[in-house]
Amino acid sequence: MAEYTITLAKEKRSFRAADTETLLEALIRAQAAPDAPCGGRGTCGKCLVKIHSEKYDGVQKACQIHVDCDMEVDTSLKATGHSLLTEGIERDIPVMPMIQKTAVKMERCKVGESYSEWELLKMALERATGRKAEEFTASPAVISGIYAFMEEHDYGGEAVLCRNRVLALAEPGKRLYLAAFDIGTTSVVGYLLDGTGGKELCVASRLNPQSQFGADVIARSDYVLKAGNGDEMSRVIRRALDEMLGELAEKGEISRTDIWQVAIVGNTCMNHLFLNISPDSLVHAPYNPASRESIVLKASEVQLSIHPEGQVLMLPNIAGFVGADTVGCLLASDFDHREKMSLMIDIGTNGEMVLGNKDRMITCSTAAGPAFEGAK
Known part of the structure; x- marks a missing residue:
């Protein structure tokens, strides 16, 4: 196996890559966060980079280039602009934190x-x-x-x-703080909350860095199964949440150690990938999750830096592709107290619907993202 030097022009750093890797795989390993919604299949054209080397010169798809020489790579062609929805209609609820x-x-x-x-x-x-x-x-x-x-x-x-x-x-009077995250397939939003009254203090958001492995839950699941483990996939999302915790603490003018609990929701696949649980059962009939129960962990177990005794609460999943984010929607809409037949719709990259009332609820999900992105 031969190794070559990849120099990142924009980042001004170099690293070694093996001739068994594609340039996309090497960039992911180097934490350059390339954009690859198709999961490296060569169909989306989003992983474009400008290469200068003895064999390549010009714009190329990183997923189609095998590392077979030293090269300088310009990653600045990646689109970086985005706007994320972080606000909505609220209702007053009694706050009873754990x-x-x-x-x-x-x-x-x-x-x-x-x-x-x-x-x-x-x-x-x-x-x-x-x-x-x-x-x-x-x-x-x-x-x-x-x-x-x-x-x-x-x-x-x-x-x-x-x-x-x-x-x-x-000491008496010391304030406690909580954080809450919604890990979406495309975006991640985090909130810093007062631990007593539940007041929202500040917000942070960013694109989900797992998109470099594929735009949808199926592509990411396939990537994990082909790799044999979900280490990379869980590492990038845990690091993103940890960075966002630092951002929230800075905005709220508090210490990270003042945050005692982090609650996390997401669809079932995002839940599994964050926890580094294999998505194998999700992509094979009958498409059931490996776990549906709520899970409480020490924050240090998932590399989140808050209070040393701080905890992470993973809300429960419902089904294979209906996760804890839908549980959050049901709680927010007071669905379990509704007498009239109602329909709740969560439109995201992975979309969910719940039809019913307090006596019975039926749910389903579908890939909603392509409907808005013009995919065929």
Whole structure:
């Protein structure tokens, strides 16, 4: 196997590529984010680059060029302008986030008693919440800091809870923040929210970087299955969300560590690709998802930098191509309380419909993107 040097003129950097790769594959590996809606089949003409080398000179499709010599590549032909919808009609709803703060007053261990600091904190939580002490859990890192925190704060403070899990001990009055993301097939939108009242504080958006592997869910699924794993696909979308978290924190003038939970929705394929779950079952009959349940993870497990004990909430999927984004639409439209027969339509690259009322709902999906893009 021979290797050659690819020099990116616009980015002013170079990298090595093997003669077993196409130029498109090399650019993806180099994180140059090429545009390839057709998944490298040579049909869309979007991966155009200008090449200067001993064998090639001029504009070429990156997916049709095999790396067989040193070359200088200009990627500036890629279209970069885009406008994303980030606002809509809202309705007031009661906000009940999974992340809650509870004031606690921990009693000191008396002479002759042998309670651990963790047992004393659980007893304080039982008094404060009415839940049984044995129901509470915490990581070793949180338990390790109980004694120092309580000594410094006269054995009082606030416990940050996610259901019955203690995420941290905090000084009274410390504000909590949440983030929410909608991973669309084409675009990604993120929101920073106040953790108490749910007020939207700022918004960030960008195109989904997975489009370099294909414009639609089928093309991306095929790419993952041919590659044998979804590492690249999950890496680019996780990095995009992490960068957007930094952008939201900067706009909101807070620290990343002030964000305690990130909620994520998307269609079923976007859900699987973010979590690096194989889409194999999605593209073979009967086209069922590998997982439909909601999932709670530590943010560090999916490379999102928020509070060290912060969590990621993946909302549940409904079916093979009807995902958590539709769940979000149903919640937003109060569908589960509707008496009259109603129709909810979510028009995106992957479009969904739900027909029904609070007693029964029927759903379906289709590729809506081509209808607006003029595809044949």
